[in-house]
Amino acid sequence: MKKSNIIVVLLFLIGHFVQAQVPCSYEAIIERMKVHNPNVESELFENEVFTKQFIEQLKTDGQFKGQADFKVPVVLHIFHIGEDGKIDMEQVHSGLKVLNDDFNGRNEGWNTIDLAFDSIKSSIDIEFCLATVDPDGNPTTGVNYYEDEDAFYNEGNVFRYAWDNFKYFNIYMPKYVFGEPSNFTAYAYLPNLNGTENNRDGIFYSSIRWGYGEKSELDEGQDWASVVTHEVGHWLNLQHTFSGGCGVQNDFVDDTPPTLGSGIELSGCNNNDFSCGVKTNGSNFMDYNHDCKKMFTQGQVDRMLAALYHPARIQLWSPENLAETGCAPPPTKTDDLSSNLDVKVFPNPSNQQLHFEISETPARLTFFDMNGKAVLVEKLTTNRTTINTSLLKRGIHFYQINTDSEVLSGKILIQH
Ligand SMILES: [Zn+2]
Known part of the structure; x- marks a missing residue:
């Protein structure tokens, strides 16, 4: 190759490299978050x-002892000009299905992972659920449409459309996330309490690459649709597998091999190049190879579990919030419509003691905290029982009563 040609090729590659770092590199995310929160770096260190x-x-525990499955209420804000960018509900569901399938290991590529990485693949039992109740308590499809030319190009203050970030995972969908047609599909925000408190959390996603459908430029089954999984990975505190290059710290995950990263311009699943002396996990959702997206590792899953327990995220999947946003039936109305079980619980709110009067015994009484974690279990053998609630933390708890044939649930407030 002529020297001048080599320079042109190099410039082209560097251009791609620089460009490719723009939308969702760790540094780019920090810069975006810094605009409204100068302390973000120290907060992310914490x-x-x-x-x-x-x-x-x-x-230490050897296994995860907390919540086993999660639901996260989602709201989509779609920005359009007339019909342009106005994706329909079918396409909305198609994108969500990709996301849910990927996270749960139900994606097509799950069973065809390179043997070098198959043993470290992992998934989370999580469902991203379109909200059916809006912040005012009214019914919603979980999808909001806005005729907004600025937001259509992802310009202006798009966050003004946010729904309470503690209660809803907000996904903003301009047609182009960088103002004009480009390779860049999306970017995300990391867990940060300040961001959630100020409704500046969520992900931004180009509507033309969300799922498959009339207004998607993707072909049915094209792995590029799994960029949503990559972004939600960031939203759950994952970094790129190539973050930090061959350095020791790399992406803060132990089991992802260090890599210089495969580029956005590579295609297919045959890109498992060697870098840093090892084989690249090119099919990892957090790689930049958007044509072969198949897996998270166990280490990445552990990190995402931690993010779900972060104060900026933990309220989203609480039973109370799932009921409020319509992603789960209200805890107080479960299975008891045809119940013959008669239960009185008082006083509510409760301080030190809670009295249960129950028509049928024996029964098992279980208290759950806001995170759905069982915190107290009692066996009820007589029709009247007093429970010492002084060991329960202040705040809302849910109880469930199980007899041989009935299940009944309710909610109490502990005040002490
Ligand atoms: Zn990224």
């Missing part, structure tokens, strides 16, 4: 301490 402790505890 987040690392929290994450590390959480994962160490997981390793």
Whole structure:
């Protein structure tokens, strides 16, 4: 190759490289978050301490002892001009299906992972659920459409459309996330309490690459649709597998091989190049190879579990919030419509003692905290029982009563 040609090729590659770092590199995310929060770097450092402790505890316990499955209420804000960019509900569901299938290991590529990485693949039992109740308590499809030319190009203050970030995972869908047609599909925000408090959390996603459908430029089954999984990975505190290059710290995940990263311009699943002396996990959702997206590793899953327990995220999947946003039936109305079980619980709110009068015994009484974690279990053998609630934390709890044939649930407030 002529020297001048080599320079042109190099410039082209560097151009791609620089460009490819723009939308969702760790540095780019920090810069975006810094605009409204100058302390974000130290806060994210504290987040690392929290994450590390959480994962160490997981390793000590040998298995995850917390919540086994999660639901996260989602709201989509779609910006369009007339019909342009106005994706329909079918396409909305198609994109969500990709996301849910990927996270749960139900994606097509799950069973065809390179043997070098098959043993470290992992998934989370999580469902991203379109909200059916809006912040005012009214019914919603979980999808909002806005004729907004600025937002259509992802310009102006798009966050003004946010729904309460503690209660809804907000996904903003301009047609182009960088103002004009480009390779860049999306970007995300990391877990950060300040961002959630100020409704500046969520992901931004180009509507033309969301799922498959009339207004998607993707072909049915094209792995590029799994960029949503990549972005939600960031939203759950994952970095790129190539973050930090061959350095020791790399992406803060132990089991992802260090890599210089495969580029956005590579295609297919035959890109498992060697870098940093090892084989690249090119089919990892957090790689930049958008044509072969198949897996998270166990280490990445552990990190995402920690993120779900972060104060910026933990309220989203609480039973109370799932009921409020319509992603789960209200805890107080479960299975008891045809119940013959008669239960009186008082006083509510409760201080030190809670009295249960129950028409049928024996029964098992279980208290759950806001995170759905069982915190107290009692056996009820007589029709009247007094429970000492002084050991329960202040705040809302849910109880469930199980007899041989009935299940009945309710909610109490502990005040002490
Ligand atoms: Zn990214």
